[in-house]
Amino acid sequence: MNRPDIALIGDIRDYSASEIREKAGLSSTDEIDVIVGGPPCQAFSSAGKRQGFNDERGNVFLTFIDLIIELKPRFAVIENVRGLLSAPLKHRPHEMRGKNFPPLSQDEQRGGALLFIAQRLREAGYSISFNLYNAANFGAPQQRERVVIACSRDGEKLPYLTPTHSEKGLYGLPTWKSLREALQGLPEDGHHFVKFPEKRLKYYKLLKPGQYWRDLPEELHQEALGASYHAGGGKTGFYRRLAWDKPAPTLVTHPAMPATDLAHPEEDRPLSIEEYKRIQEFPDDWIIAGTLLDQYRQVGNAVPCSLGRAIARMLLSHLKGEQPLNYPDFPYSRYHKTDDVNWMKEMGCFEESSVKQLSLNLV
Template structure:
């Protein structure tokens, strides 16, 4: 998969797209393979901008989305005032909604960038818009109240402070602009990626017709007769063993790694070494499976992070005594080997770790092209798109609000102050 040429083209009709929060263009490469031409990228990260300029020098490139109005974006992309835009895509910074952070949502500076992105979609009026984000968006509130200010001795949560408020606000903005909304939480392994990475994809259509969910191409253990999930071994096949660039584990941690086999973690160390290896983390809650974790050859990789050697989220090579290299990161995220990631090594890890896998980009492109051709997409009843339940728009709406999407109108009146 990773050895395809970036020059290959699709025989499908070419659509015009604008890409925001483009990073190192993982999503965009997938779209390109489905006949979608990216006219403009938007990115503020200096290293990622260099990556875009290196690999796609002919694409228009802008910086902070907040510095541009709709007219300026059109002009920079070479589009006329009334020229139709087929697609706008973007994955706004996710830290404001991540369950691992403070979850300040739209009160976070990065959350406000998300709102600007929604405003830009409404102003630019593309035929389709696709928004990618983390699972935490499904439960993030519009206004976050710290947990120490909740409970019996505090006022009840307002509607804006309840889970799901942030996404409800986004839905309201887009529906008021005439867009249909369809979303789900997807495990990228179900679309051919050699990685279990879960992301929310929100698909919007200007014609008001609800778009279908993405069509899986793979399944765990061959469910529905689909090919099985791709493995780490398949992803790294043919990758030269020499000239890998990687950060290093400290010697005190390597001592324990040398005792582990592919697919093992700290629990597989001799019992008498557990507390010594884990230190204060030994008494922490949770499964702690990310500590001293060697990846398994015959399974997809876990979610790639922006650094492969953090103690609680290690991503160690199955056999070699080191973290995954940047070359292996690229293969797992499905970048072509000739796609050149720019910047220092930690900049490269950050870019690739934040990227959207190529296969998920292709799935988005296929869904749009299939819809435009009026073809009926292949469907698999009750397909387990992710490991979580009630993550599709219909089930989510019922769980959050207690009623179906048909009666959503008057209830989506949350305001942001």
């Protein structure tokens, strides 16, 4: 609706490499510069059953890899959830593990899915570079952590993305963009949003910006959470009001699901689709098609524009032969050793990287 001339086709599994070339207006000999995609991630999400490549959506991932290999672009970029770093190639249910069952096979070991993908691409001549990135470090008003895999057909390892922001101004970079900055200038009326059930609204009315269920009076904790009160984990998404002075948490596909609430800092409602668009950095006039729930799902599944921009800048700098900046020990995410070199080392398949990055020892 926003770019009517774009060659939008349909399910990737229904089209051959030659048909994709045709739809894109390319001949069989035209060079493809880059293929970028985020194959469905639910198959690898630690929040789901983690069926990996056994899941129908996981097979879309394999189709995507096959098409990269067949179409032979100069570069390929793949975006996915953090769970891809630990997802096995084959998932064994937890109730079928332990001393009464055979040990996990190599295919069932953590990290097997990503190892398989890396092996397929390397066999086709592509280099592999990946890391887990928090979009807030690139200027997005959202703490969204995603794996970005960058591949080059010439076998030369691509550099990591260059941060433009940091949580505490590390290396003199600007601090993270806050929700307040993201929503600045957005009209107060004309918002479209789903509603919280009335029985949950009474608890929201007791919470201030940045608070969640633990900030309710203690005698209301069990009543508010119900059966979830006895579940494990921090349950930080229950009755969560966003803070004005921090980036938003990861936008999900529905802002009013009990375990992943995304409530407005002050108003008694979830985030509106207009606020979703601001947080994912879509233009205000960008049209999102479908029902309200369709719109939430599409925007919630998107990549923040700032992270996309950082990927594009990395590729353009590489094409120009520019030496990339590397801030030593920069905390790209909450987790350590999520870059390809350290991750491969932990998987027991480390190979010396030939890439050299410029280190700036800034105070």
